[in-house]
Amino acid sequence: MDREPSDDTPALRALAAAGIEHTVTRHGRVRSLAEAAERRGVPPRAIVKTMVVRRGAGDHLFVLVPGDREISWPKLRALLGVNRMSMPDAEAAREVTGYERGTITPFGSATALPVVADERIVGRTISIGAGAHGVAATVAADDVIAHLHAQVADVTDPA
Structure with missing residues (x-):
């Protein structure tokens, strides 16, 4: 049976x-963020990468990062009041989210995690991964932030 294209990933069903x-x-x-932006018809800064960050054993969160920026570890540590953070390896990230690297999104994640959104996405239309390679959802960032109860802060630096 064919599924509707709008519901073929956990992320799209969750949206x-x-x-x-x-x-x-x-x-x-x-193969690159630039290629993804071109194919989606958006500027690279409109693509929002969902990064899984590990604060400690069994303690993870999502960080939403504009495509032209990267996580600022000092800013993120200060925001969260922690001294150490890391990126989990691909298998650990899959275990927490249910998604493989390159497809991770907070929508439909196997584990509901806190979300920190970089302040630069506020008020913009963004393109966020939708749970499968080469599948994205274009959405209002403010709707994403509100639905995920994301904490908005300056947590990135230019890439």
């Missing part, structure tokens, strides 16, 4: 269930 207006883009695998 639909949340009532968040979104447009799905399918472009297949890409």
Whole structure:
């Protein structure tokens, strides 16, 4: 049986269930953020990368990072009041989220995690991964922030 294209990943099902207006883009695998931006028809800064960060054993969170920026570890540590943080390896990230690297998104994650969104996405239309390689959702960042109860802060530096 064919599934509706709008519900073929846990992320897209979660977006639909949340009532968040979104447009799905399918472009297949890409090799770079620039290529993804080109295929999605958006500037690189409109792509939002979902990063899984480990604060401690069994303690993870998502950080939403604009495509033209990277996590500022000092800013993120200061925000969260911790001294050490790290990126889990690919297998640990998959265990926590249910998604493999390159497809991770807070929507439909196997584990509900706290979310920190870089302040630069506020008020913008963004393109966020939708749980499979080459599948993205274009959404209003403010809807994402509100639905995920994301903490908004300056947590990135230019890439």
